Amino acid sequence: MNQQNNQRRRWLSVFSLLSLGAWLTPILAFAKKPEAMEAIAQIVGSQTPQDGRVQLIIPPLVENGNLVALKVSVESPMTAQDYVKAIHVIAEGNPLPNIFSAFLTPRSGTANITTRVRLGESQRVWAIAQMSDGSFWRGYADTLVTLSACTESV
Amino acid sequence: MSKTSRTAITMPAQAKKDSIIEIRAIAQHDMETGYRYTEAGKLVPRDIIRFFTCQYNGTEIFRAEFHPGTGANPLIIFTTIAKESGTLQFEWRGDDGYEAFNQSQITVT
Numbered sequence: 198m199n200q201q202n203n204q205r206r207r208w209l210s211v212f213s214l215l216s217l218g219a220w221l222t223p224i225l226a227f228a229k230k231p232e233a234m235e236a237i238a239q240i241v242g243s244q245t246p247q248d249g250r251v252q253l254i255i256p257p258l259v260e261n262g263n264l265v266a267l268k269v270s271v272e273s274p275m276t277a278q279d280y281v282k283a284i285h286v287i288a289e290g291n292p293l294p295n296i297f298s299a300f301l302t303p304r305s306g307t308a309n310i311t312t313r314v315r316l317g318e319s320q321r322v323w324a325i326a327q328m329s330d331g332s333f334w335r336g337y338a339d340t341l342v343t344l345s346a347c348t349e350s351v
Numbered sequence: 352m353s354k355t356s357r358t359a360i361t362m363p364a365q366a367k368k369d370s371i372i373e374i375r376a377i378a379q380h381d382m383e384t385g386y387r388y389t390e391a392g393k394l395v396p397r398d399i400i401r402f403f404t405c406q407y408n409g410t411e412i413f414r415a416e417f418h419p420g421t422g423a424n425p426l427i428i429f430t431t432i433a434k435e436s437g438t439l440q441f442e443w444r445g446d447d448g449y450e451a452f453n454q455s456q457i458t459v460t
Contacts, residue, residue: 264422288420292386296420304412304432306371311428315384315420346384 233287233294233323240285240325241333251336253286253324262316262346267296271308271326271334275301281308283327290320315346353448356380360441360453366433368459374413376403377426378443378451384419400425400445408437433459 237246254268273281280303286296299310308326316322319341326334361375378400385397397419405413412431441453 286420291420292384293419295418297418298416299427299429300414300416301429302412304407304410304434305430306432307430309428309430311426313422313424313426315422 233289236294246333246335250334251324251326253336253338255338259342261344262342264313267314268311269324273308277303280329285325287323290318316342355451358451360455365458375428382423398446402444404442406440
């Protein structure tokens with residue numbers, strides 16, 4: 198009887214640890230977020246990016262995180278006086294938050310960039326645009342990734 | 352020794368003056384992230400393309416910096432205004448002395 202009770206106790210502790218683990222994983226996932234914020238802070242410096250003008254398009258549900266089509270467009274007249282200087286894309290959940298940076302000129306005509314990126318997990322992806330007047334604007338998109346990039350072995 | 356690989360540019364050969372043209376650039380490259388391990392548990396070193404530039408008759412009109420978050424065989428689509436006839440030069444540079452060049456002619460009417 199006593200032994201049975203002991204075993205039950207052991208099982209209970211195992212289950213409680215497991216359930217605790219389930220709670221811990223999301224916390225760990227969020228722990229990467231400051232890195233992304235730091236990456237953004239490095240881009241914008243002392244300024245705070247304003248929301249809007251930047252549109253980031255990624256599929257809301259991604260089957261394979263290894264190759265995700267990503268489109269960024271920034272509202273801008275793209276004249277010599279007022280144009281988008283740079284677009285930076287930052288992923289919150291990737292081991293390295295920076296994905297790519299594109300540097301435009303007034304001769305770009307539009308501020309539309311399409312490329313393919315890797316996403317480590319379901320996360321929010323940010324796009325930061327630097328205007329010629331020095332202001333920063335940002336936009337984001339959330340996505341669900343079923344098969345993560347960068348976990349497989351060769 | 353420097354490395355290179357196949358790269359390709361898709362863009363219109365003719366355009367009206369001051370119209371916006373779309374340029375698609377793609378490079379054949381694994382873009383090894385530096386986060387993957389071999390079966391034996393050895394870390395695969397990072398090997399990616401870092402920079403891409405586009406020059407229109409010698410003036411830089413577009414530049415991109417890639418990080419490991421960019422997918423394999425990087426594709427980048429951007430736009431420019433067709434100002435004058437001439438040559439567009441594309442340049443890719445990466446780790447381990449990787450470099451690749453492309454040239455495209457455009458006739459602007």
